[in-house]
Amino acid sequence: MPSDLFGFIWLMGRRHQALIAGLSLVLFAIGAAPLELQRRIVNEATQRASYGSLLFLVSLYLAVAVVEGAIKFTLNLYRSWVGERGTLWLRARVLHQAETPPSESMLEGVELSIVLAEAEPVGGFVGTSISEPLLQVGILVTVCSYLIYLQPLMMLAVAATFAPQIAFVPMMQAAINRRVEAKVAIMRDVSEGMVHAIEGGQGEDPQTSRIGAIFSANMGICRYKYAMNFLMNLMAQLGYVGIFVLGGYYVVTGKTEIGTVVAFVSGLAKIVDPWGAIVDWYRDLRVTQVKYRLIRDAAKFDGGGNHEIRNISAF
Template sequence: MPKNLFGFVLLMGRHHQIAIAALSILLFLAGTAPLEVQRRIINAATGGASYQAILILVFAYLGLALLEGLTKLALNLYRGWIGEVAIRWLRMGVLAASECSRESPVDALAEGVQLSIVLAEAEPVGGFVGTSVSEPLLQAGILIAVGGYMIYLQPLMALAVAVVFLPQIGFVPLMQMAINRRVETKITVMRHVSEGMVRHVVTSDALDAQSGRVQRLFSTNMSIYRIKFTMNFLMNLMTQVGYVGIFALGGYYVVTGKTEIGTVVAFISGLAKITDPWGELVDWYRDLKVTQVKYALIRDASDAATTLRGEGVSRDEVPALTR
């Protein structure tokens, strides 16, 4: 297996990633245009324009929404297919390794690791392949396009919105590092649970050990939830502060005649369009860091199995290699 996660992504098909990236660029370009059409519809309605002109803008908005929706559908299906191809590759690789090792004695921990990879670990790692390149490109493209449009309309209001996201650049990576440590612990414990199931040993000590592992999984998951949802709470709070800034500055500009009501509405819609891709970008970053941890564990297990088959490592040495 490649040494790092992105090497694995390229192994699964770099030409597919280029095609997905092209769809992502088309999608974020198509997603920005409706904001301008929406602003023109509101200004036309409040400025006394003819109903025919408003109706033309409405149909233009509908056409852009349809284009955006169809492009997103194609992108999601393509990314899903790439992810499933990667999942199948990982699972078949582990199954092939287990078939090759049938003739030699294999420790229960090694079998437990193989079971854990096939049933649980392969799916999130392989699924990430489909979004590894397209997701940050798409969401960053939306942020840049919509942000640039907002700066064009009203620079000071755009600056007030941008300030809202700055604290997140600080606390998101720190909280994600804490989650990564817990994810690594979780995977290790799950592998030991699989090992216990493979052994088929039913004693009071074995049951107590399994119960302790299950309890540790519970505690680890709850710890991850606390950090993850606290992060979400802080991000949502920052978003609401952004709306407060738009209402305050936008209301002042409308009252003093420095801007149109359509501009304020465009900013409200724009913040919603920025909030969603920002959240998706943060989710992608979290998935990246977690998947890197998972991929490293799968790669180490694969390398250990390869070494075991190639060098004829004795049974007693297997746990140290696959742990």
């Protein structure tokens, strides 16, 4: 088993990661097209252009939306398949290791916890590990470049609302990671305690305190997670305020068209979504790194079991 998370990701298939990355490149390459079409449709309508040209632009917008949706569907399905392969490999590898003498290398309760609960989020991350940041950063660069081309000062006002997130997101995520690590350790103790209870070796009192500790850890994670979401949403709303203030001024003074303001409103939504996805990916990356390390340390993987690896990789 590779020593770090990204080694495991590469083990699950470089070719699949390359194909997923290719789909991501195609998807973010057309990211600015709907914004430009929206701007032109609004300007055509407000400037009383021919109805035929307006219908052509609307049809083109619909075609782009269909193509974009089809690519997203293919990308999400492919990433899910790759992620499920990673989960399958982890579960099979843990079971194979537990069956290999000496079986005491992994406690029964820990094995149960890994196979049923811990393997799925780690394996699932494989599908999005490379393509998600590539796709979302690509969308951000494409949309921001287009908005800068339209109106640099309005884009500067929008960008200023996202700057504080660079500071508070990593700090809050570090606090979440500590609670995730504690939660995983407690859940393993619960699984081990359940095995011992079946064998008649442990009472119920320790388990009661453990599930209470899991509750406390989960609530700590929720507090930080939703506080982070609140601050990020607040920053996004400040971005809309900046667009309305500056955009309204430019429209009133005749320095820009109403279609530009509409494009910025839609563009901010296209910035907020990928930015939030990048933060979610970063959050998943840090948490998954913790979980992968705990799985590897608990299982004490050695160099054996190569036959099992080949069988699962060929799936």
